[in-house]
Amino acid sequence: MCGIAGFFNAKYDFTSEKGLYDNVLGNMRDSLIHRGPDSEGTKLFRHCGIAHTRLAIIDIVKGIQPMSRKLGDFSYHIVYNGELYNTKQLKKKLQNAGWCFVSDSDTEVILLSYLQYGPEFVDMLDGIFAFAIYDERHEALYLYRDSFGIKPLFYTVKDGTIIFASEPKGLFKFPNVEAVLDKEGINEVFGVGPARIPGSGIFKGVYEVKPGCYLYCSRYGISNNCYWHLKSIPHEDSYEKTIDKAGFLLEDAVKRQMVSDVPICTFLSGGVDSSLVSAICAAKLKEEGKQLVTYSFDFTENDKYFKANSFQPSQDRPYVDKMVEFLGSEHHYLECDNKTQADLLYASIDAHDLPCMADVDSSLLHFCKEVSINHKVVLTGECADEVFGGYPWFHKEEFLNSDTFPWTPDLEPRKRLMNREVLEIIGMDEFVNNAYEAAVSEIAILPGEDNIESSRRRIGYLNIRFFMQTLLNRMDRTSMNSGLEARVPFADRKLVEYIFNVPWDMKAHGGVVKNILRQSARGKLPDEILFRRKSPYPKSYNPYYEKLLVDRLKEVIEDNTSPLLKIIDKKKLEAFMLSVKDYGAPWYGQLMAGPQMLAYLIQIDYWLKKYNITISI
DSSP states (O other): OEEEEEEEOTTOOGGGGHHHHHHHHHHHHHTTGGGOBTEEEEEEOSSEEEEEEEOOOSSTTTOOSSEEEEETTEEEEEEEEEEESOHHHHHHHHHHTTOOOSOOOHHHHHHHHHHHHOGGGGGGOOEEEEEEEEETTTTEEEEEEOTTOOSOOEEEEETTEEEEESSHHHHTTSTTOOOEEEHHHHHIIIIITTSOOTTBOSSTTEEEOOTTEEEEEETTEEEEEEOOOOOOOOOOSOHHHHHHHHHHHHHHHHHHTTOOSSOEEEEOOSSHHHHHHHHHHHHHHHHTTOOOEEEEEEETTHHHHOOOOSSOOSOSHHHHHHHHHHHTOEEEEEEEOHHHHHHHHHHHHHHHSSOOSTHHHHHHHHHHHHHHTTOSEEEOOTTHHHHHTOSGGGTOHHHHTOOSOTTSOOSHHHHTTBOHHHHHHHOHHHHHHHHHHHHHTTSOOOTTOOHHHHHHHHHHHHIIIIIHHHHHHHHHHHHHTTTOEEEOGGGOHHHHHHHHTSOHHHHTGGGOTTHHHHHHTBTTBOHHHHTOOOOOSOOOOOHHHHHHHHHHHHHHHHSTTOGGGGTBOHHHHHHHHHSOOOSSSOSBTTTBOHHHHHHHHHHHHHHHHHTTOEEEO
16 A cells, blocks of 8 residues: 655646756655655656655565556556555466566556556456556546545646645645635535545545546546446346355455465454454465464443443454454454543544544544554455445335435434534535435436335445445545555455345345345354344443543633634534433444544544635635
8 A cells, every 4th residue: 555646737847847846746745655654756757746655565675656667659657556456367468468577566567457458447457546647658647546445546626737646635735735615515524524425525626536437637638437336237146146156255355355465464343244354364374374363442441331222232342252262363452542532533634634533533543553563454344334234224214215314314413513604505405415316316226126125225325435435534544544554355346246236135134134244154253253233343432531522622612713613603512512422323324423523523623723724605
């Protein structure tokens, strides 16, 4: 994994101000150094500049970037963030076509694939990626992003120059790119957040290359090209065959994603998803005479204060213990205390450049930093619930009939704290409704599906394009902030394409949530783990943590110059801080409830100040 950045304008000669733009490139690169601390590089051309920071995982010696290749009288250049899982297959095809390689890196495979097959070659790639290719001959820049947006790629346009970076912070290193929040941005932060509408960068004029798309930039402008999207296809396999194929596809995805020249590890929560990924990894490593290293997370004194609820029915520790014994892994129990969790709310904004999942992010930021001390690559169980239907909104009637984003069924908890005048200006209900309708219009409903099955298909699509994207963003920023590469086998394209079209009566056969996944894992996990009721990422139940948040938020709103007060109603917020918080009712899905809303507001205040954001409504 790495960080990439750069700029392009076919009508401007950047070398005419070489000193200035060399310095700009260096600043953009340095802003992303946390993503790739092992090496770095920049190249400035007449119409383009590219920068790279590298986390060395494959071909540590020869895989340095930017990487270039000359063909005839012209050169082609690439900066790349990601990992390919079909490098060997593509490399063999290219060698058969006459290409010679000077490295074992997937970077070179991507660049030569572009030269061999042209811009549409991206559909051949199996992996997680965001990369830029500069084609000198045609004075063109291509910006590519993987199918599910596992790797980030932001961009903006200033005076005809397109500026791109792995994270927004890189964009703001380019001259005169400023941070502005307009009414659309406020609607996203308070109405949709911490999710984002695909392609949105929240800041005015800042965008993200959409998952499954690439941008073509030339002297004639910028065009967006979609190379892949989810399709609705009739499922024709039997129940038994579906179980077998699901098991094969997942095991194949895990094994392909174990490719690395450095040791790998896994996150282990004791739930079926992470346990299954860990079991497959452990078995594969055992064949090689190696032992899997696993990590679990919890909060200091959580055993003392934990209260079961409908969204978090049990603690993880007993199930983790069971799996460690079953796997024979070298396990590390990591804990986060309340003060660290609160302190890192600010570092989470630094990592994202945007408001995120509050303490759900800050704690994972802490855990990833601890894991990165000894490892560079981790496999996770993230995204299984989005793909296999593990959330309550897939089967509860009130969600199926809600006609809005099911993880935020009611906007009132968000709106009731906001300034009334701001609410009247931004039109939040209409904004969110338009975003919802635009999203569900993208997916086709099959002729034979009834209303309930059609609703589940729409919810499945929304989960993959919105909710899953939020969790992938969280995983990328929290891990890459410490130079840790997180891989997500459940977001494998072949697996998602297949499971997306499996009907609900198979996915939840016999009323068992994620039944297809559980049945496909029989014999690979103890039944106690295999049929454990879902319990999401842990959070602190210590009342001291909530008090800590209230005290910090009081400090924020007692400062009358706080930019948060331009959006939030101070009196309404004071009343909310005095009320009893519900740890079970969702404010955003299963992970964010009342206390997380406090933390989210603390983050927003810090974000507005740090980036000196101009609010323009």
